[in-house]
Amino acid sequence: MRELTSDILILGAGGAGLFAALHAHKANPALSITVAVKGLLGKCGCTRMVQGGYNVALAREDSIERHFMDTIEGGKWLPDQELAWQLVVLAIERIKELENELGCFFDRNPDGTIHQKAFAGQTFDRTVHKGDLTGIEIMNRLAEQVWARNINRLEEHRAVELIKSGDALAGVLFIDMRSGEYVFVRAKAVLLATGGGPTMYKYHTPSGDKSCDGLAMALRAGLPLRDMEMVQFHPTGLLAGTHTRMTGTVLEEGLRGAGGYLLNGARERFMPRYDPLAERATRDFVSRAMFLELQSKPSPHGGAYISMAHLGAEKVAREFKGMVERCADCGFDLAGGLVEVVPTAHYMMGGVEFAADCSTALPGLFVAGEDSGGVHGANRLGGNGVANSTVFGAVAGDTMAAWVRNRDFRAADPAALEAAIAQCEKPFTNSRRMDLEVLRERLYETMWQKVGIVRDAAGLESALAELGGIEAELATGALPDRQRAFNLTWHDWLNLASLVEVSKVIAVAALARRDSRGAHYRSDFPDAGPLEQSAYSSYRDGALTMKPVVFSRVKPGQSLLKDAA
Ligand SMILES: Cc1cc2nc3c(=O)[nH]c(=O)nc-3n(C[C@H](O)[C@H](O)[C@H](O)COP(=O)(O)OP(=O)(O)OC[C@H]3O[C@@H](n4cnc5c(N)ncnc54)[C@H](O)[C@@H]3O)c2cc1C
Numbered sequence: 374m375r376e377l378t379s380d381i382l383i384l385g386a387g388g389a390g391l392f393a394a395l396h397a398h399k400a401n402p403a404l405s406i407t408v409a410v411k412g413l414l415g416k417c418g419c420t421r422m423v424q425g426g427y428n429v430a431l432a433r434e435d436s437i438e439r440h441f442m443d444t445i446e447g448g449k450w451l452p453d454q455e456l457a458w459q460l461v462v463l464a465i466e467r468i469k470e471l472e473n474e475l476g477c478f479f480d481r482n483p484d485g486t487i488h489q490k491a492f493a494g495q496t497f498d499r500t501v502h503k504g505d506l507t508g509i510e511i512m513n514r515l516a517e518q519v520w521a522r523n524i525n526r527l528e529e530h531r532a533v534e535l536i537k538s539g540d541a542l543a544g545v546l547f548i549d550m551r552s553g554e555y556v557f558v559r560a561k562a563v564l565l566a567t568g569g570g571p572t573m574y575k576y577h578t579p580s581g582d583k584s585c586d587g588l589a590m591a592l593r594a595g596l597p598l599r600d601m602e603m604v605q606f607h608p609t610g611l612l613a614g615t616h617t618r619m620t621g622t623v624l625e626e627g628l629r630g631a632g633g634y635l636l637n638g639a640r641e642r643f644m645p646r647y648d649p650l651a652e653r654a655t656r657d658f659v660s661r662a663m664f665l666e667l668q669s670k671p672s673p674h675g676g677a678y679i680s681m682a683h684l685g686a687e688k689v690a691r692e693f694k695g696m697v698e699r700c701a702d703c704g705f706d707l708a709g710g711l712v713e714v715v716p717t718a719h720y721m722m723g724g725v726e727f728a729a730d731c732s733t734a735l736p737g738l739f740v741a742g743e744d745s746g747g748v749h750g751a752n753r754l755g756g757n758g759v760a761n762s763t764v765f766g767a768v769a770g771d772t773m774a775a776w777v778r779n780r781d782f783r784a785a786d787p788a789a790l791e792a793a794i795a796q797c798e799k800p801f802t803n804s805r806r807m808d809l810e811v812l813r814e815r816l817y818e819t820m821w822q823k824v825g826i827v828r829d830a831a832g833l834e835s836a837l838a839e840l841g842g843i844e845a846e847l848a849t850g851a852l853p854d855r856q857r858a859f860n861l862t863w864h865d866w867l868n869l870a871s872l873v874e875v876s877k878v879i880a881v882a883a884l885a886r887r888d889s890r891g892a893h894y895r896s897d898f899p900d901a902g903p904l905e906q907s908a909y910s911s912y913r914d915g916a917l918t919m920k921p922v923v924f925s926r927v928k929p930g931q932s933l934l935k936d937a938a
Contacts, residue, residue: 374555374794379407379525380777382545382560384532384587386410387418388759389566389742389766391515392467394524395475396770404774407558408519409527409547411567412582415516418568419579419743420759423508424625424695426500427763428756429464431487435497437461438933444757445927447494447655448722448750449891450907451600454926456748459729460757463764468501471763475514479503491630492755494655500756505625505695511759530556531864532567532586534793535594535738538783542594542737546793550864553857555794561780562737562773565591565725566766569743571604573872574718575821576621578607584868585875587744591725592874596734597913599746601723601875602882602893605753606660606826608635610717612676613703621717624696624707626755628679629653631692635663636678636711637670643677657752657892660716664826667715676715681707716826720758722749722892723882726911731769732776737783739773741765750909751891800852800866807850809865812843816873819843824880829897833884840880844873882910885917904929 381397383390386408394408408414415421430440440461445452471477472487479501480488491498503510519526529550536543536557544559570583588598609624629635629652634642647662648654654662663677672678681689686709690697693707700707724746731739742762749757800807823836847870852862888902889895905928908919927933 374557375549377407377556377558378405378782379558379560380404381406381562381564381773382558383408383564383566384545385418385566385568385742386414387566387568387742388420388511388515388762389568389769390564391519392763392766393564393566393741393770393773394519395515395522396767397774398522398524400771400774402523404777405525407525407527407560409530409532409545409558411529411531411550411586413528414519414526415512417580417582419570419583420762421508421512422578422580423511423759424505424623425492425627426490426502426507426756427464427468427759428492428495428499428754429468429501429760430461430499431465431468431501432489432497432499435499437465439497440464440499442927442932442934443495444749444754447752447754449752449901450904450929451750451890451909451922453747454924455729458926459768460748460761460764463768464760467760467763467767471511471514475518477503477510477514479510490627491653492626493629493653493659494752494754495756500627505627505693508759527556527558531867532590533797533867535563535590535735536785536789536793537594537735538786540736541783542735543783543785546790548797551859553860557785557790559782559785561777561782562739564769564773565738565740565744566742566762567744569721569724571718571721573816573820573876574825575817576610576715576717578610578621578623578717578719584871586871588724589871589874591744592878594735594738595914596738597726597911598878599723599726599909599911600750601746601878601912602886602910603722603751603891604718604879605656605720605722605892606716607719608656608659608663608716609679609714611700611703612672612674612713612715613705614674617703619699619703622699623717623719624679624700624712624714625693628681628693628696629659632684634680634683635659635714636680637666638672638677639670640678641670655752656755657894660826661894663716672713674713676713678711679714680711682709720753722746722751722753729768730772731765732772739769741769751893797867799848800850800863801855803849803851805850806853807846809862809869812846813869815839815843816869816876820876824876824883826894828883828893828895830884833880836880837877837884840873840877844877847873878912881917882912885910885919
């Protein structure tokens, strides 16, 4: 096992991880900072995939109070209000930093102001963007800035376990994916920014490197996870058949924001029957309406259609170039014809419980981005995801730079290291051959059918039994290819192990929440329940507790908007 040392260790190189690295370096350039990532820096994770854009209250007619209220109401009164407030306030600083210090170019109006477009579930057009490929602009600039500084990189290094020293964190165990060697990095402060990623569902949008590893590591380290039942489905996943990995990839929200229609298999527009906001309703409403519609009137592949032609094919081709090209690659005409779509698992609102300075219950461990829970409550507004990762990534960088001052490295518990390595070695020490494809399909089907858009107690209990079975088969199965270097089947096994571990928590939290809020819908408990008694789910060490939401800034039935006028 190789050993390295770094004052600050950042797990993940998305918006959260790279902002943390830049801010920590800016706070103290003498610190040793390491970004460790499962893929290549700048080329992996979901920040790069951001299409629509970044929510921020910039326009004179908009306000942070309005952005805040949209976030709280969209989150069905479950967000932590202090975290949501921090998001809307600091998003303004971060977007300015992205443009003025890091070099991003966002689209502009003829008068030179930043163009902001409409996104579903918001009362103001506040989404800053670069065409419909905003994430590439943000990630390219962030990666260039990191490369230009004295920041260490461990690429294709997969974090597998948080290693403690007593009650605090000593460092992180990795697998160097290129050689298969184990690497232990000792660090004074570690940031968990591996980006969640609900890739345990049959249809999903996140990048393949995301398999909830960070959340699984946090669970094993005994950290509390909140809101885990809240998995957001994006209504418009491309449905192009089972032969292509393009199925499940997202067609951006701006299509509905711009006036796109959703049609069922009989080519009837159905959203106005479900919600007065029709296609511009929040993702949970639209996904559920689609799920119900596709039961009775499915499109040929079992979904619905999106139709943009009534807005003018040329205009659509101009404004949604990336989307139109993506559909054309799969043989569909988005600008002038119909494209089949299906709700697709997109984002986990749940994650590690954390404080406004990004610290967690484990001293030395910090969290930011999609690995964290509490900012979005029951529903994330489109455009609030990348704002969340950049805002809290920067906060984490500042906090960690201060935290490591006058702190020493800790010695790792050797027994913990040994146990973590033995766990990773299981598929080489077991003897019963397993078929990962079959196990993955079972996981996909179980999560989509029983822990997906519409849930009930019987389905969730049966899902838990099925997940237990998959977990047992993974734990006792062996892999045929026993060499370690670039053994992607081994990494697939590790991915599935993390996904099953986290899937169980999603199912337990979904069973415990006996109401329907935002992304979580129980057909046996369809009501939201009294908003003033809102509680969030908190899972720790196998136990689920419902804890009351603290309405620190605004109570249900009230609004900050009149005060802001
Ligand atoms: C297709 C798509 C479109 C989206 N569009 C929008 C949008 O328009 N607006 C918006 O606000 N949000 C959007 N989102 C959501 C947004 O991308 C995320 O909220 C945000 O980018 C997450 O940032 P992050 O830094 O937490 O994680 P990511 O950017 O996902 O980065 C996670 C990093 O962790 C690494 N990693 C994972 N596991 C390990 C491990 N075990 N060891 C080491 N490294 C690891 C990954 O390789 C990656 O580098 C979109 C998401 C998708 C999938």
